[in-house]
Amino acid sequence: MGHHSPCTDPKHHVHDADAYVHQVERACEKRGLNLTPLRATALRLIADAGRPMKAYELLDKMKATHEGAAPPTVYRALDFLLEHGFVHKLSSINAYVGCHHPGGEMHAVPFLICDRCHSATELEDDSIVSALDASARALGFAPQAQTLEVHGVCADCAAKAA
8 A cells, every 4th residue: 555645635735835935945955955035936826826826827926026027037936946846847737836745855746636626636645656667667668757647526526516
């Protein structure tokens, strides 16, 4: 049986954006990384959203506090946050969510994405990640990264439809 964390609880998400940013600041200090004010703002806005956020939506919100915010600056901030594991990119919907373990090591995480309310549940289950890795290696493939996004309808939306 795989390791299940609180991330498998659909109600588990970043509740306190300020505490989340402070956690990332501590992680950056430990790793010798520079969390600039622009990067911290992007991170806080993603955490505050409570759902996946698209880059141009982030740009629109950042313009309110950073008049120099432009697509290249936002994408550079997102690249930094992605590279260091502070956010995840959901490729199928081209949006970003905060990582529930920003102080930990980089990790592969499957996501359950609701096509109705657009919530994204971080499903951290080591057995899923391990099974994909083992299957790839059995075929002679050397995996370097995993992204698994499962689309469907979350329990809340299913209950509303019933």
